[in-house]
Amino acid sequence: MESVQAIKQRFGIIGNDPKLNRAIEKAIQVAPTDISVLVTGESGVGKESIPKIIHQLSHRKHGKYIAVNCGAIPEGTIDSELFGHEKGAFTGATQTRSGYFEVADGGTIFLDEVGELPLTTQVRLLRVLENGEFIKVGSSKVQKTNVRIVAATNVNMFEAIKKEKFREDLYYRLSTVEINLPALRERKEDIHLLFRKFASDFALKYKMPTVKLTDDAVNSLLKYRWNGNIRQLRNVAEQVSVLEHNRTINAVTLQHYLPNTGSNLPAVVNNSKSESDFSSEREILYKVLFDMKSDLNDLKKLTMELMKNGSAKDVQKDNEHLIQKIYGDDKDDDFDATIEDLDVLSIPEHIEADEQSPSETEDKYHFAEEIEEEETLSLQDKELELIKKSLERHNGKRKLAAAELGISERTLYRKIKQYDL
Ligand SMILES: Nc1ncnc2c1ncn2[C@@H]1O[C@H](COP(=O)(O)OP(=O)(O)OP(=O)(O)O)[C@@H](O)[C@H]1O
Numbered sequence: 001m002e003s004v005q006a007i008k009q010r011f012g013i014i015g016n017d018p019k020l021n022r023a024i025e026k027a028i029q030v031a032p033t034d035i036s037v038l039v040t041g042e043s044g045v046g047k048e049s050i051p052k053i054i055h056q057l058s059h060r061k062h063g064k065y066i067a068v069n070c071g072a073i074p075e076g077t078i079d080s081e082l083f084g085h086e087k088g089a090f091t092g093a094t095q096t097r098s099g100y101f102e103v104a105d106g107g108t109i110f111l112d113e114v115g116e117l118p119l120t121t122q123v124r125l126l127r128v129l130e131n132g133e134f135i136k137v138g139s140s141k142v143q144k145t146n147v148r149i150v151a152a153t154n155v156n157m158f159e160a161i162k163k164e165k166f167r168e169d170l171y172y173r174l175s176t177v178e179i180n181l182p183a184l185r186e187r188k189e190d191i192h193l194l195f196r197k198f199a200s201d202f203a204l205k206y207k208m209p210t211v212k213l214t215d216d217a218v219n220s221l222l223k224y225r226w227n228g229n230i231r232q233l234r235n236v237a238e239q240v241s242v243l244e245h246n247r248t249i250n251a252v253t254l255q256h257y258l259p260n261t262g263s264n265l266p267a268v269v270n271n272s273k274s275e276s277d278f279s280s281e282r283e284i285l286y287k288v289l290f291d292m293k294s295d296l297n298d299l300k301k302l303t304m305e306l307m308k309n310g311s312a313k314d315v316q317k318d319n320e321h322l323i324q325k326i327y328g329d330d331k332d333d334d335f336d337a338t339i340e341d342l343d344v345l346s347i348p349e350h351i352e353a354d355e356q357s358p359s360e361t362e363d364k365y366h367f368a369e370e371i372e373e374e375e376t377l378s379l380q381d382k383e384l385e386l387i388k389k390s391l392e393r394h395n396g397k398r399k400l401a402a403a404e405l406g407i408s409e410r411t412l413y414r415k416i417k418q419y420d421l
């Protein structure tokens with residue numbers, strides 16, 4: 001069995017805190033079994049390395065490892081993503097598609113932000129956990145799969161259960177073993193160590209001398225609450241490394257990078273994700289989809305022109321504004337984009353183990369298309385909502401709202417008419 005130290009080195013985990021070591025030790029012990037594991041801990045404590053350790057040290061290491069961010073997938077498509085669907089199961093389902101639970105047969109699935117799963121999906125998940133059975137959306141045929149599940153959450157699951165947002169039976173099934181990662185403020189000994197490591201990484205990255213902290217600056221690091229944990233510490237180290245000319249940092253300088261320091265009031269520990277956090281994440285996601293859809297329509301128009309016209313030069317001349325809008329200043333780079341680059345767009349699937357076969361890649365593209373059609377309606381709602389909010393924020397000033405939304409004023413005007421705003 002590999003030692004805790006060796007695992008830390010292999011997975012780039014810094015720190016010597018006994019609670020961190022215990023968490024890694026638990027991951028090593030549980031890895032060879034098929035037991036479901038729930039990784040808990042505040043945001044930014046490093047939960048994502050635990051499922052990777054478990055998969056790599058298990059007999060499934062040559063199988064697939066799929067990480068799914070349950071909070072980032074729209075409710076309408078999550079069942080289909082996880083369990084697949086039959087041809088004709090819903091509008092736009094032009095092909096039968098395998099879900100992650102079928103694709104990862106023999107491997108591991110990491111369900112990140114599992115607390116965000118809709119209740120109907122929780123029922124399906126419970127069935128997989130209990131007897132390895134699932135049914136594709138729109139099918140009546142029971143299928144079998146052999147998948148190891150590791151889940152993670154930064155919300156208080158007991159509260160979610162109390163509010164009837166999470167099934168209690170599923171919680172106990174998922175958390176056969178719970179691995180808790182300590183908050184950074186409970187790992188005082190590791191704070192300066194982590195800062196030094198990040199500072200030296202960023203010095204290398206930005207080709208600058210490493211920043212050093214004075215004793216009083218180290219003290220303020222230790223006293224700070226670090227609600228964003230290691231992610232926040234890493235950001236602070238990066239900002240200081242890039243912005244400070246004087247490479248010796250004292251407490252006064254450091255304070256500028258630590259919001260709310262100096263207050264003796266206990267900081268509120270955010271155990272549960274607030275509704276507004278959630279809706280703003282969704283909002284960002286929809287904005288990305290909205291922009292992608294708009295680019296896609298422009299691309300369709302350009303392709304159509306090319307097909308009709310045949311002369312690339314003429315099309316370029318006539319559509320200069322569109323080309324500028326889609327490719328911006330990166331025109332030359334993007335024209336050389338490869339298929340691998342485009343593959344990045346098919347979020348949130350994340351397959352790390354083994355290279356994919358061409359047929360799987362093909363399947364992903366079909367799926368991306370299907371999501372687009374199925375989501376059109378709710379996407380329109382969201383688009384409408386985004387436009388409304390943006391107009392409200394800018395007191396009805398179309399120019400400002402259009403700039404914020406990343407569309408032309410004319411497009412915004414067209415949308416205002418379309419939605420009768
Ligand atoms: N012990 C560690 N050593 C080095 N880097 C770490 C350590 N723990 C976390 N990190 C880094 O901190 C960042 C946040 O970690 P991670 O994404 O795993 O957080 P998380 O617990 O999943 O948070 P969230 O609940 O917000 O998703 C990552 O960049 C990760 O590499």
Ligand SMILES: [Mg+2]
Binds near residue numbers: 047048112
């Ligand atoms: Mg995470």
